[in-house]
Amino acid sequence: MQLFKRCLVARFSLAIPKFKHKEQPYVKDIPMPKRPKLDPKDPYEKYELVKPREYEFRQALDERHTKNFYPGTTYVAVHKGGITYHLFDASRFPYGKMCSKIAYYLSGKHKPTFRNNEPGKVTDKFIIVNGCNMYLTGKKINYKVLTYHTGYVGNLKQIKFRDLILQKPEQLVAWTVSKMLPKTVYRMDKLDHIHLFRGRFHTFDDVLPQILPHHTDFEYRGSILQDMKEGDDRTLVFTSKPVSQEQIKQDLGDIKQQIMDPSELDNDLIFTPFAERPQKIKLNMTQHEYDKLNRRRKRLMQRYRKYMPIPYRKTIEKADFTKSYVVKSEKQLNRLGLQKIKPLDDDPELEDETTKF
Structure with a gap:
């Protein structure tokens, strides 16, 4: 009997192979498959003849997400004759941040001469270029929807931002900025200071440059602002992400400058923002x-x-x-x-003798 058991165990041990655990490789050692290269042909070629404007817009969407998209100035303000001209590049400035910045400057609270009883006196002007090529992060350009009602029964309509930017970008910017302004009588008057241009060029040549300069190519930047000579009354107020002061002096020469730097203006409360003032x-x-x-x-x-x-x-x-x-x-x-002070007792009433019978 014992011999039979030994033979049975030996038979099963030979039939079942032993399992050996293999060492798992690290994640960094696993070879990852490379992404397939895109077709060199233009994927939006079919829109070129049918819808030329949409063809340019779809091409610009792919160019935004490349690495060479970010170099360049997105905002410049120039002061001339008591009026500040703000120039925005809508193709490189995020749409929501651009509208909130316009609404902040439209309110006039950044000026030390602001008065709450005179909100309608706004002298700044806002120029937006590349209006048909606005920059929206993520997938908002395709999925964000604007809902409105025409006023007739059953006419509640929706339109995507992609279609509205191609058709009426001026209406989209005015609608967004108006929601950020106080709902007063002066709201519609303030929106008249916004000038949107669908292309790259604008009509304010005497004050602002036509194309916003780049940070990397300083020679190109100097050639744009070559019209600003020493006797000109224009003043460069602010540029987004300014370069070092030495490089700016080399590019702009003897042009008057007024770069707003909060670290240099701590002692002067007139130029410091209201949020940074002592409260x-x-x-x-x-x-x-x-x-x-x-x-x-x-x-x-x-x-x-x-x-x-x-x-x-x-x-x-x-x-x-x-x-x-x-x-x-x-x-x-x-x-x-008055805890220690005791109230005085009332005087006892005197008996009236005439009332007695």
């Missing part, structure tokens, strides 16, 4: 701030049903001894700081 610290919270804190606390705690309002801590009143008070309770004495 007054409030020691006591007002009733409005307590209500705001209670609303926020209620939103956080209402799901647990444990909300209790924070009581408003009033400041302690001091008794004015030139006035007379009608004391009705001990709390009123404590609030006025």
Whole structure:
């Protein structure tokens, strides 16, 4: 019997092979398949004759996401005759950030002469080039939708940003900026200061350069601004991502410059932004701030049903001894700081002898 068991075990051990664990390679050692190269032919060639504008737009979409897309200035402001001209390149400046920057400057709060009762006095002008080739990050150009109603029954319509940029880019910029401005009477008047050009060139040749300069090629940048001579009253106010001061002097020569650098303007409160100015610290919270804190606390705690309002801590009143008070309770004495003063007893009423019979 024991011999039979030994033979059975030996038979099964020969039939079942032993499994050997192999060492797994590291991820960095695994050869990754290379991506297939794109067809050298133009994928949007079919749009060239049928829809020439859409053909140029689709070609520009592919060029944006290359590595050579970012060098270059996206925003320049030039001051002349008391008016600041802001030039934006919509093909290289993200659309949302560009509109928010325009809305900020349209409000006029960046100026030290701002007055809240005169919001309509905006003298700045905003010039946007490459309006039909706006830059939207991600897939928003194809999936973002604008919903509007024509006013007739059942006419709720939607249009994609891709189609609206090709058809009416001026309407899209005005709609976006108007949503960022305060809803007052002056809102539509401020939108008149925005000038959008669908191509690369604009009509403000006497103030602004036609093409925004690049950072890498300084000779090309100097040739663009060669019209700005020493006797000109124009002043270069700000350029996005400015290069070093020495390179700017070599390119622009004797042109007057006013590069806004917050690190150099800490001592001068006129030119520093309002957000960076020293603010007054409030020691006591007002009733409005307590209500705001209670609303926020209620939103956080209402799901647990444990909300209790924070009581408003009033400041302690001091008794004015030139006035007379009608004391009705001990709390009123404590609030006025009159705990040690005892109220006088009323005089006993005198008996009227005439009333007796």
